[in-house]
Amino acid sequence: MSTADIAVTQADTDRIGDWADLVSSAFVPLECRGRADGFRAVLNSRTVGGLQMTRIDTTALQVARTSRAITRSDPGGFKVVLQLRGSAQLSQDERQAWLQPGDLAIYDTSRQYTITTDGEERFQCFVLMFPVTHLGIPIDAMRRVTCTRIDGRDGLGGLISPFLSRMADSVFAHEPYVDSRLMRNTMDLIETLYRQRLDLAPADPDSVMRSRLLVVKAWIRRRLSQPDLSPELVAAAHHMSIRYLYRHFEAEGTTVARWIKEQRLEGCRRELAEPSLARFNVSAIAARWGMLDPAGFSRSFRAVYGESPRAYRIRHLAGSGDDHVLQSPIQTPLVSVNSSIPAGPNSRPEPLAPKPP
Known part of the structure; x- marks a missing residue:
């Protein structure tokens, strides 16, 4: 992965035709349909370490990746979407996933898909787009889980959803910890999620620990104001022993308490x-x-x-x-x-x- 902050895009429009051009430029060629009257949409996009992060806020519409659009450009990528507000139906590979706030799903930009938002609500989502080669899972295996809803309130999805939600808030504020290492760890986290979904063994056991550490840090950041925040509290919250928690931080040459103190001082x-x-x-x-x-x-x-x-x-x-x-x-x-x-x-x-x- 590149370590460069490649591009930052911010745009808003009240014209559906302009929006189609904007999202096609930001992602891959797409077709958009929606009501012209009262339409409003805002897009913020940033690429760090080869991972494109985009936050979208729009009124009701339908977005389609058609065969004609794929013919125009097919870079070969996956998108992971986190639903932030409203609801949406994602369709691909003869499957449908109805997403509510907090839910996740992955889909393949090389094959046709549609996203239809609820007609009565504003729609907000956070999208991660990356080349298929950045996910160390065979593409044939991934096609078994595209367009399947991951519950953001349960299991591993319940760990990843709040982490990505926090990322959606932080990435455009240029927080100092949003860097290429965080992007690599985010990819580890996504890969861990889908390996678990597919019952595949971890390709790299260390990636499991890196993914877990990423979730632990996100949990801690949301609680830095709590004076009683301690290694014991962190370990209990993540259902692990103190010793196992310390092993996670030792891999980065620090301790839990020291890292908490550093984050507080930096804040x-x-x-x-x-x-x-x-x-x-x-x-x-x-x-x-x-x-x-x-x-x-x-x-x-x-x-x-x-x-x-x-x-x-x-x-x-x-x-x-x-x-x-x-x-x-x-x-x-x-x-x-x-x-x-x-x-x-x-x-x-x-x-x-x-x-x-």
């Missing part, structure tokens, strides 16, 4: 440089990320970034028009960091991740 660093949060004091920012000991936070921040949180903030906000930060920011507590992460279709209050099959 604080970003928000200390954010002008819109300048009216809140340093302790409020730290508490938002689950760090309730101001002195301990200040020592940890200085050890990593070479200066105190206050000095860092003043330096980065200088000239931003928020000079009142030099005075006395208010101490009103900020809302939990989790509130800045839009709730995905699978967001639930339960502290435990689904038990893998």
